[in-house]
Amino acid sequence: MRLSIRPPSRSRRRRWPAAALALAALTLTPAPATAAPEGCAHPTRARVPGAEHQRAACLADLTTAGTVASGHTDPADWAGLTPKDLAVPGAVPGHQIDGYFPDTSTTNTNHDWRHDAQFVIRLPDRWNGGLVVTGTPGNREQYANDRAIADWVLSRGYAYAATDKGNTGLAFHRDGKRPGDAIAEWNHRLTQLTRAARATVARHYHRPPARTLVTGISNGGYLVRWQLENHPELYDGGVDWEGTLWRSDGPTLLHFLPQALRHYPVYAAGGEHSGAARRALHAAGFPAGSEFLWPYHHQVYWDLTQRVYREELDPGFDGPAEAGTPFCAPGTPACDADYDYASRPEAARAVAGIALTGRIGKPLITLHGTLDVLLPIGKDSDVYARMVREAGRGPLHRYYRIEGGTHTDALADVHPDRLRPLTPCHRTAFTALEDWLAPGHRPPASRTVARPAATGPATLANSCSLT
Known part of the structure; x- marks a missing residue:
């Protein structure tokens, strides 16, 4: 999701339906340098x-x-x-x-x-x-x-x-x-x-x-999935970097983030209930071994992301309030830590309007870090890969689970001994897509990509092999 603070707006506008699907394929050909008028003295x-x-x-x-x-x-x-x-x-x-x-x-x-x-x-x-x-x-x-x-x-x-x-x-x-x-x-x-x-x-x-490729990170990765499902005629392929999963019957962030908000404070407090809270977080999708990332995500991401996206999809949950109460305790009226998607048909109807199906129409490569604790891999890209297979589009999809990757690459600078950035893996996936679109080429099979041992941060920041 990768939130950033910007001034608010109260504007409203209409929405537009998706168009029909079509298939097409093009190849790249080199072009000579193109000069602007008067040797680039003027804009295009x-x-x-x-x-x-x-x-x-x-x-x-x-x-x-x-x-x-x-x-x-x-x-x-x-x-x-x-x-x-x-x-x-x-x-x-x-x-x-x-x-x-x-x-x-x-x-x-x-x-x-x-x-x-x-x-x-x-x-x-x-x-x-x-x-x-x-x-x-x-x-x-x-x-x-x-x-x-x-x-x-x-x-x-x-x-x-x-x-x-x-x-x-x-x-x-x-x-x-x-x-x-x-x-x-x-x-x-x-x-x-x-x-x-x-x-x-x-x-x-x-x-x-000659070729149009679509790619994006997080919410941008969701857009890649949606475009290749709904407008494949516009693209030759895409690379989805930890895209957000929306489907009306879940899982979505509105399923696992309330559990994080409910159980993490108990885990962090220690004591006799801490172990049960930790197990509950694992069951919610936050992987074992990612505990060192939980304090930062609780403070920066989990609460804020839950509240603003719940407000977008289910504004009636907290009545006239806007985006709930930050870091409210369970049991507080209209607290997002108590949010239960299954009991909120209003939310399911809203999610249905933006939902993914897995029915991609052009080649797609997905990559996702195994230590992502904003969009846990087991509740996101693992599920989307299964959706693609169940939709009969598996031959159009490759999925690389990047060991040690997390949602925000800058965190690899903070934990260089535990994390690896995904940026170079995205670049390798992009070149794999280029090769895939050439006749007679196939990308590596879907797999979990191991984090290289004894590799320095500068090397990890600029190289990634998918094989």
Whole structure:
């Protein structure tokens, strides 16, 4: 989920239905460097279809090494998502287009626009013919994936596009008219951006992308799953990095987070009931061996995530209150530690509107850390992999369980002897997807990827083998 604090919004807007499914496959072909008018002295003339506003610039470097200095990214958007030793690629010159689509909410303050549905599109001069699109993790804004994803794919020659998903910040649940509307909009906004980015790429380079890949982290990984289930005609494949699982009959975070809130304080207090509380946390999905991560997640993630997502999907639980009472004790009226999804049909109806089915229509690679204690692997990606198989789409899926990975890569810097970052594993999975889309190639079989022994943090931050 990877939450970040942003100003709230009380705006409302409509939602859009999913389109029909279709299948297509394309291959990458090299393209020569494409120069802007007058040797890149002016921005691209390509217009983004449907954008209400856009601003283009020609940049000497589209990676974060250049965009931080030029003001074309926001480091606050991507703080904490990558390990400190992650290498930065060399400069990638090209064009950047920032803008927004029509919208009524105002949670995103980037560029002082105070307008949601913001996007960024980056067009490298040396284009490989491909396009990568993504939505942000948690409730972050459009630059959230700049270090983890954009830097690397741009260095490989891909055009890149990202959306803020249409609402941001901890009060994202105020957007929309009905429970679940704010999350449903995320899916629409990524579909909208994909179509617009494909057209923009074609206008800029004078030919359409030969390959369109979708990827994302956490909530962004959920979007990858949903897009490949509902709009496979737009993509050639995707990489899902610890995507959030939504299904009306569970499990969802509304099932296991209340148990964390209920049992963790008893475990942390010690005493005669501590052992039973620990076993209850294990049964809820939080893996044995992850206990060293529980204090941080209780303080930072579990309570906040439960309350704001419960408010989005079941606002009636706490009546006129908004997002409950932080760290309330069980037994307190309308306390999220006592939340029981099975007794809340209102929540199940809202989740049904955003639910996943496993019926992917294009190749998908999923990776998830075995020590994830925000979205425990046994209650998330293990379940989604089973859904894909049961839907008869198993041949389109590969699933890599990364031993020692957790939900936020920066925690690997805090616990280098116990954790490994997932960023390099995502890159290896991405190249495996590229190979998979070439005739005659198959990625490694689904497996648990062992954490290498006696490997330093700098090496773990920049390398990962799936074999």
